[in-house]
Amino acid sequence: MEIDAAHALVRFGLGRKGAEPAPADPRAWLRQQIEAPDPIRFPALPDSAACLTTLREERAMRRENLPAAPTRVRDLLRAETAAQMQAAMATEAPFRERLVWFWGNHFAVSLRHGGVAAVAGAYLREAIRPHVTGRFGDMLLAVMRHPAMLIYLDNVGSVGPDSPAGLRTGRGMNENLARECLELHTLGADGGFTQADVTSFARILTGWSIDLQGPEPGFLFRAGAHEPGAQTLLGRRFEDGEAGGRAALALLATHPATYRHLAGKLATHFIADAPPADAVERIASRLAETGGDLGAAALAVMAEPAAWQPLTKLRTPLDFVVACARALDLGEDTMPDIHAVLGGLGEPLWMPPLPNGWPDRATDWAAPELLMRRIDWAHAVSGRAAGTDPVRLAATTLGPLLRPETRAAMERAGSRRDALTLFLGSPEFQRR
Amino acid sequence: MILNRRTALLGLTAAVSLGPASLAVAPAGTDRRLVVILLRGALDGLAAVQPYGDPAIARWRGPLLLPEPGQAEGLLDLGGRFGLHPALGGLHGLYRNGEALILHATAGPWRSRSHFEAQDDLESGAAQRLDSGWLNRTVLALPSPPARGGAVGQAVAVGTAMPLLLEGPARVANWAPSRFGAPAPDLYARLAALNRADPVLGPAIAEGLRSRGFAERVMDEEGAASMRERNTFPALAAAAAELLAAPDGPRIAALEIGGWDTHADQNARLVQPLRQLDAGIVALKAGLGPAWAGTAVLALTEFGRTVRANGTKGTDHGTGTVAFAAGGAIAGGRVLGDWPGLSEPALFEERDLQPTTDLRALIKGMLAAHLGLAETALAQILPDSAGVGPMLGLVRAG
Numbered sequence: 001m002e003i004d005a006a007h008a009l010v011r012f013g014l015g016r017k018g019a020e021p022a023p024a025d026p027r028a029w030l031r032q033q034i035e036a037p038d039p040i041r042f043p044a045l046p047d048s049a050a051c052l053t054t055l056r057e058e059r060a061m062r063r064e065n066l067p068a069a070p071t072r073v074r075d076l077l078r079a080e081t082a083a084q085m086q087a088a089m090a091t092e093a094p095f096r097e098r099l100v101w102f103w104g105n106h107f108a109v110s111l112r113h114g115g116v117a118a119v120a121g122a123y124l125r126e127a128i129r130p131h132v133t134g135r136f137g138d139m140l141l142a143v144m145r146h147p148a149m150l151i152y153l154d155n156v157g158s159v160g161p162d163s164p165a166g167l168r169t170g171r172g173m174n175e176n177l178a179r180e181c182l183e184l185h186t187l188g189a190d191g192g193f194t195q196a197d198v199t200s201f202a203r204i205l206t207g208w209s210i211d212l213q214g215p216e217p218g219f220l221f222r223a224g225a226h227e228p229g230a231q232t233l234l235g236r237r238f239e240d241g242e243a244g245g246r247a248a249l250a251l252l253a254t255h256p257a258t259y260r261h262l263a264g265k266l267a268t269h270f271i272a273d274a275p276p277a278d279a280v281e282r283i284a285s286r287l288a289e290t291g292g293d294l295g296a297a298a299l300a301v302m303a304e305p306a307a308w309q310p311l312t313k314l315r316t317p318l319d320f321v322v323a324c325a326r327a328l329d330l331g332e333d334t335m336p337d338i339h340a341v342l343g344g345l346g347e348p349l350w351m352p353p354l355p356n357g358w359p360d361r362a363t364d365w366a367a368p369e370l371l372m373r374r375i376d377w378a379h380a381v382s383g384r385a386a387g388t389d390p391v392r393l394a395a396t397t398l399g400p401l402l403r404p405e406t407r408a409a410m411e412r413a414g415s416r417r418d419a420l421t422l423f424l425g426s427p428e429f430q431r432r
Numbered sequence: 433m434i435l436n437r438r439t440a441l442l443g444l445t446a447a448v449s450l451g452p453a454s455l456a457v458a459p460a461g462t463d464r465r466l467v468v469i470l471l472r473g474a475l476d477g478l479a480a481v482q483p484y485g486d487p488a489i490a491r492w493r494g495p496l497l498l499p500e501p502g503q504a505e506g507l508l509d510l511g512g513r514f515g516l517h518p519a520l521g522g523l524h525g526l527y528r529n530g531e532a533l534i535l536h537a538t539a540g541p542w543r544s545r546s547h548f549e550a551q552d553d554l555e556s557g558a559a560q561r562l563d564s565g566w567l568n569r570t571v572l573a574l575p576s577p578p579a580r581g582g583a584v585g586q587a588v589a590v591g592t593a594m595p596l597l598l599e600g601p602a603r604v605a606n607w608a609p610s611r612f613g614a615p616a617p618d619l620y621a622r623l624a625a626l627n628r629a630d631p632v633l634g635p636a637i638a639e640g641l642r643s644r645g646f647a648e649r650v651m652d653e654e655g656a657a658s659m660r661e662r663n664t665f666p667a668l669a670a671a672a673a674e675l676l677a678a679p680d681g682p683r684i685a686a687l688e689i690g691g692w693d694t695h696a697d698q699n700a701r702l703v704q705p706l707r708q709l710d711a712g713i714v715a716l717k718a719g720l721g722p723a724w725a726g727t728a729v730l731a732l733t734e735f736g737r738t739v740r741a742n743g744t745k746g747t748d749h750g751t752g753t754v755a756f757a758a759g760g761a762i763a764g765g766r767v768l769g770d771w772p773g774l775s776e777p778a779l780f781e782e783r784d785l786q787p788t789t790d791l792r793a794l795i796k797g798m799l800a801a802h803l804g805l806a807e808t809a810l811a812q813i814l815p816d817s818a819g820v821g822p823m824l825g826l827v828r829a830g
Contacts, residue, residue, distance in 0.1 A: 362632040368640030375623055379615040383593030409622055414473025414693030416548045418619050425623040427630040
């Protein structure tokens with residue numbers, strides 16, 4: 001395996017799966033993943049309308065204090081995580097999967113917010129995955145209309161104070177979704193918006209809510225809860241109504257500050273913790289030239305020479321666990337309990353503490369006890385890989401990235417399990 | 433204090449990483465108990481059972497020689513020619529009580545000096561890796577236990593791994609106390625060394641070790657042996673004994689213990705694993721109680737180590753070594769084997785202890801006499817071993 005192929009497998013992928021064929025032309029391999037349709041389908045999983053129906057029924061049961069503890073949302077979540085993790089373990093288009101993770105984390109929702117559990121999986125499938133090589137504006141709109149985000153950032157009950165519903169009930173609005181959309185999702189903290197912009201945008205977003213009661217629960221623009229009157233955002237005037245909100249999102253999606261913000265995050269994720277400024281600039285330019293084409297942006301990242309500098313990034317726990325499972329080619333019966341494992345390793349699945357998602361720099365993941373737990377888990381999972389030749393597995397997985405000292409330490413190890421632990425705990429495996 | 437703190441932390445991480453320990457046992461078709469302890473990493477038979485009566489040993493082993501029996505911290509005499517390592521006091525007691533025997537200068541039919549290949553062969557019971565382990569095939573050959581709901585087998589792998597030794601068509605339970613998930617301290621030390629040059633991972637792992645209560649000196653290889661955890665294996669053995677002692681418990685158990693790969697500073701590094709092994713065997717006897725009388729324990733390693741000490745006060749991968757058998761069922765108090773001597777021409781490939789007894793003879797003899805398995809069963813358990821007859825007289829009559 002050539003070094004570029006070995007590098008592409010970890011930098012842009014999820015690590016080599018067993019002895020799967022290494023990409024002969026890594027750049028063509030990556031490009032093909034961007035240009036070909038998403039090979040992953042989830043035919044067995046319900047859409048968000050069905051998920052919300054389940055949530056509604058469970059809440060009804062709970063209200064009536066029915067004796068059997070309702071567990072349907074939990075079961076739904078388990079099925080979602082199992083299917084989506086299985087896809088990551090097995091996919092032959094891992095770059096695309098990494099993009100799903102990246103954008104899902106950019107537009108983070110969290111199970112820490114109770115109502116999100118029923119739709120967190122559907123959110124990734126419906127609002128993120130279809131757009132990772134599409135237009136950013138389409139993803140942004142899908143996110144802002146998705147029940148998961150509307151629930152998570154509290155827009156469901158945001159009522160314009162001067163709207164009919166506001167006047168009738170005295171309820172008002174909150175700025176949570178508006179602020180995070182400006183600060184985290186689009187312009188960035190230094191994107192040049194003011195508190196007045198936040199408040200205006202919050203007014204624009206009043207009424208962007210969900211209907212939980214109808215036969216097809218989902219996004220609902222509640223005109224009666226929408227703040228009447230035009231609003232000014234970033235010096236531009238937006239008429240009231242749902243269309244005004246769409247227009248505001250379209251402005252934000254194509255704003256130069258947004259492109260810089262997105263380019264910086266992409267470069268930090270795929271190039272280095274402190275990426276070269278000119279690389280960020282080129283990726284931002286590509287976004288601008290293409291009107292926010294995320295597939296073009298992914299290819300622009302790949303085209304950066306700095307993106308081919310090996311092992312500059314540290315794997316997050318999720319990346320690490322999936323890479324371990326792929327390297328050891330664990331079958332479904334030996335697959336780790338992903339929730340328990342990731343919880344212990346500090347990155348509970350779909351449960352970031354804050355709306356800014358999981359951090360993306362090595363130092364964020366290098367807490368001493370977390371690294372010790374990685375080693376402990378690597379040791380545990382190494383015990384399930386009977387029958388492998390550890391050194392061959394390491395060479396197959398990392399190719400020329402495997403360092404001689406790690407190979408030597410593995411060869412000196414007194415057991416297969418110890419050798420695999422040394423491999424999985426080596427810096428070249430923990431980095432990507 | 434340090435150990436207590438460490439134990440608590442290990443419990444935490446093990447619970448996280450391994451989930452609840454599961455325990456499934458079955459009524460058994462035999463009252464005999466067989467415990468196999470895998471000594472992973474290649475135990476140096478010449479250190480564990482030093483042939484102090486062989487004049488050539490001093491020439492090869494200068495810095496590694498232990499004082500002869502009767503001297504301070506000297507060998508524990510086994511009858512005038514061999515001496516047991518002083519860390520094996522419990523085993524010595526069993527030996528003097530006629531409950532332990534030693535087979536010296538033994539090796540399986542394999543000649544690989546790769547840990548992994550040789551451990552596979554040892555567990556397969558063959559000169560090449562097989563899909564199942566010989567102990568699993570032993571379970572298949574035993575009379576079936578009386579049927580009862582929920583029974584999953586007569587054998588249990590005690591620890592967090594399911595060894596190849598017990599893999600195969602017979603269903604086998606796997607049980608681990610919750611705190612046995614973490615690697616041994618010297619593995620941490622090696623990982624810390626591998627990561628030392630990484631600007632982020634190096635300092636963080638060093639700090640992680642410190643805050644878990646490892647002394648700084650675990651960071652260098654010399655200190656690793658002294659930091660080796662003291663109580664893991666005996667506790668594991670005690671747990672295994674408790675399982676085996678139950679009237680409806682399993683009859684076959686496998687355990688494993690590492691720490692034998694002593695390429696450097698062997699004398700310091702061997703003490704703790706030997707003490708653990710010794711305390712584990714003692715714990716088996718204590719925990720089995722009256723059932724000890726019908727118990728045989730085999731401790732087997734994949735190969736021995738070079739006769740000549742290497743340049744780092746250690747030994748490298750070799751061939752012939754020792755195997756231990758202990759238990760109330762054992763006709764012990766003897767060192768078995770055909771001593772090949774340590775003169776230069778007597779060595780295997782000019783470096784290793786020449787194996788003179790096929791390890792399978794010991795296994796066969798034990799399975800035949802202790803578990804009553806017939807020749808046809810032995811041929812399936814240890815394929816291609818027709819030329820290796822079972823050792824006789826390993827087990828007490830009656």
